Amino acid sequence: MSHTYHYPRPGLTVDVVVFGLDEDDLKLLLVRGGETPQRRWSLPGGFVRIDESLEAAARRELVDETGVSDIFIEQLYTFGRVDRDSRERVVTVSYYGLVNLSEHTVTAAESKDAAWFAIDDMPTLAFDHNEIVEVATARLRGKVRYQPIGFELLPQKFTLTQLQRMYEKILERSLDKRNFRKKALATGLLIELDEVEQDVAHRAARLYRFDERTYRQLAAEGTYFEV
Amino acid sequence: MSHTYHYPRPGLTVDVVVFGLDEDDLKLLLVRGGETPQRRWSLPGGFVRIDESLEAAARRELVDETGVSDIFIEQLYTFGRVDRDSRERVVTVSYYGLVNLSEHTVTAAESKDAAWFAIDDMPTLAFDHNEIVEVATARLRGKVRYQPIGFELLPQKFTLTQLQRMYEKILERSLDKRNFRKKALATGLLIELDEVEQDVAHRAARLYRFDERTYRQLAAEGTYFEV
Numbered sequence: 179m180s181h182t183y184h185y186p187r188p189g190l191t192v193d194v195v196v197f198g199l200d201e202d203d204l205k206l207l208l209v210r211g212g213e214t215p216q217r218r219w220s221l222p223g224g225f226v227r228i229d230e231s232l233e234a235a236a237r238r239e240l241v242d243e244t245g246v247s248d249i250f251i252e253q254l255y256t257f258g259r260v261d262r263d264s265r266e267r268v269v270t271v272s273y274y275g276l277v278n279l280s281e282h283t284v285t286a287a288e289s290k291d292a293a294w295f296a297i298d299d300m301p302t303l304a305f306d307h308n309e310i311v312e313v314a315t316a317r318l319r320g321k322v323r324y325q326p327i328g329f330e331l332l333p334q335k336f337t338l339t340q341l342q343r344m345y346e347k348i349l350e351r352s353l354d355k356r357n358f359r360k361k362a363l364a365t366g367l368l369i370e371l372d373e374v375e376q377d378v379a380h381r382a383a384r385l386y387r388f389d390e391r392t393y394r395q396l397a398a399e400g401t402y403f404e405v
Numbered sequence: 406m407s408h409t410y411h412y413p414r415p416g417l418t419v420d421v422v423v424f425g426l427d428e429d430d431l432k433l434l435l436v437r438g439g440e441t442p443q444r445r446w447s448l449p450g451g452f453v454r455i456d457e458s459l460e461a462a463a464r465r466e467l468v469d470e471t472g473v474s475d476i477f478i479e480q481l482y483t484f485g486r487v488d489r490d491s492r493e494r495v496v497t498v499s500y501y502g503l504v505n506l507s508e509h510t511v512t513a514a515e516s517k518d519a520a521w522f523a524i525d526d527m528p529t530l531a532f533d534h535n536e537i538v539e540v541a542t543a544r545l546r547g548k549v550r551y552q553p554i555g556f557e558l559l560p561q562k563f564t565l566t567q568l569q570r571m572y573e574k575i576l577e578r579s580l581d582k583r584n585f586r587k588k589a590l591a592t593g594l595l596i597e598l599d600e601v602e603q604d605v606a607h608r609a610a611r612l613y614r615f616d617e618r619t620y621r622q623l624a625a626e627g628t629y630f631e632v
Contacts, residue, residue, distance in 0.1 A: 258459035
């Protein structure tokens with residue numbers, strides 16, 4: 179690798195796929211405005227500054243464009259197709275993040291709109307951002323099989339129905355209730371609380387929380403949860 | 406993202422971690438020379454050209470610096486710590502590759518040395534390349550648990566002992582022979598051939614090959630092989 183490299187350099191950006199879960203849907207955080215071609219919706223993101231790490235750039239752009247901060251993010255994949263931006267050569271390092279929607283409000287900034295879209299009702303995005311979302315969704319689905327999931331997506335206290343709905347939304351298929359509960363409880367990840375849901379019309383269900391220590395351990399080691 | 410971005414841009418490189426397997430060891434392909442600081446060994450790699458994709462750049466650098474071509478490679482992770490190269494800001498997209506050593510010869514080029522090193526007897530590498538190798542090794546270990554592995558690392562026809570040795574080298578622990586064979590055969594991945602090893606001093610062992618269709622299918626779906 180040459181010390182002084184004077185040839186033209188690709189632009190380097192970061193883009194962030196943020197998944198959010200609410201009572202109804204698995205959602206995705208999108209922005210619109212600025213100089214994005216055809217005023218299409220796109221992932222929050224922007225150029226990496228010369229003096230900041232990739233993850234710092236991803237977090238900075240996310241806060242600047244959407245107001246969302248302090249969430250779990252992880253690097254996903256780097257997209258570098260030569261023609262992915264028609265204006266000039268740009269390589270983007272993508273990240274994906276997970277949030278519980280009840281705990282994060284979105285504020286548009288930098289003269290952009292910011293909004294949540296249900297994952298199964300998304301517009302056509304700018305650049306190759308639809309492809310980035312597909313890769314992120316596949317990663318999330320892979321994670322479900324081999325790692326505990328939900329710590330970031332669910333509220334601190336949740337019902338088994340909420341847990342099952344999360345799996346169903348990610349896997350895009352319905353699961354057998356009895357079988358799911360049996361397997362979920364057998365993981366040793368769930369702590370049954372001495373509390374039930376508040377303010378619900380139906381019969382209040384038991385609340386659970388994750389055993390954080392077991393969760394982190396299984397996340398590091400990997401586990402197999404065949405749902 | 407702004408159309409014309411006139412601020413300083415990080416340099417963008419690719420680096421390739423190539424694992425090779427021979428009868429004795431899991432090995433790693435390294436190069437030395439050029440302008441690498443302190444004449445340290447490093448991963449094959451270099452700057453991404455403005456008109457080539459990331460994977461094309463990785464393959465080009467690999468051939469130029471080592472003569473190794475047409476191998477399986479996959480993107481690993483992008484490393485962008487601000488101080489990872491003391492000379493200037495450089496972000497690198499890393500790839501990892503797998504080869505069977507008997508089928509690839511290495512030829513140094515571009516006034517660099519190129520050589521294979523046993524993974525458990527590696528020198529201190531330039532930049533953050535030791536960290537990149539660690540991430541690649543962890544990825545390889547993760548793959549062993551959830552995906553079939555060996556198609557690229559083993560010769561076309563192999564013995565169960567060779568297969569077991571590959572797992573042992575990757576996992577860095579010895580496995581029970583009887584148990585391993587039972588599990589390996591139960592995967593449905595192995596086709597027993599009507600041939601035995603040639604030119605060996607010990608009793609010639611049965612040869613196997615992978616069922617490529619089952620292999621590709623399990624690679625796509627994921628499987629759980631607890632060894």
